[in-house]
Amino acid sequence: MAASEYNIGMANYWLVKSEPSCFSIDELAQVESTHWDGVRNYQARNFMRDGMKLGDKVLYYHSNCDPPGVVGVAEVSREAYPDFTAWDPTNDHFDPKSTPDNPIWMMMDIKFVAKFPREVSLPELKQAEGLEGLVVIQKGSRLSVQPVSEAHFALICQMGGL
C-alpha cells in the first residue's frame, strides 16, 4: 500500500527517521521527550497533523548510517502544533513561506519508550516474512514520517527483542 493511499483515520502506528549523528535514540532516551521539528515535506506533515494522536506508538529509525534500521520505540506525547523553527531565519529549516499567522509546517512531541535490545537493520526488514508493503523497505522511500500497520509494528518489535 502506498503511503498516499493510507487511510489516515485508522493508523495508530508510525515510523520516524532520524540520522543518529543528528538525534539518536540514545539522545532521545536521555532527554525523555522532545519536539519533532524540521519536517519540511507535505506528506509527512499531513501524517503528523491529521493522523498522529496522543499515545500512538512510533518506531524509531536510524537513517544515513551503517546499518540503517529500527532501533527502538517512542510515543506521541503532544499532538501537532506549529513548527516555530520555520520562522527563525537562523534555523537550518527556516522557511519564509511559513508565518505565525499562517504556519504551514507542524511539529509534535515524542517521548522515549524503549530501545530495542537489538537493532533491526534495513536488510533484515527487507528479508523478513510478513513485512510486505512496509513503506521504509520500498525502493526510494524518502518519507521521514510513515504509517505502519499494527501487525508490522508488532513483528518489528518482536524482531528487536521487545
Add this chain to the structure above:
DNA sequence: GCCAACGTTGGC
C-alpha cells in the same frame, strides 16, 4: 563519495 529516486521550483 556516488548516484538514483524523489519533491519542489519556476519558466513558458
Add this chain to the structure above:
DNA sequence: GCCAACGTTGGC
C-alpha cells in the same frame, strides 16, 4: 499545466 532544472535524501 507541463516539464526541465535543481536540491535533498539516504542506501550503498
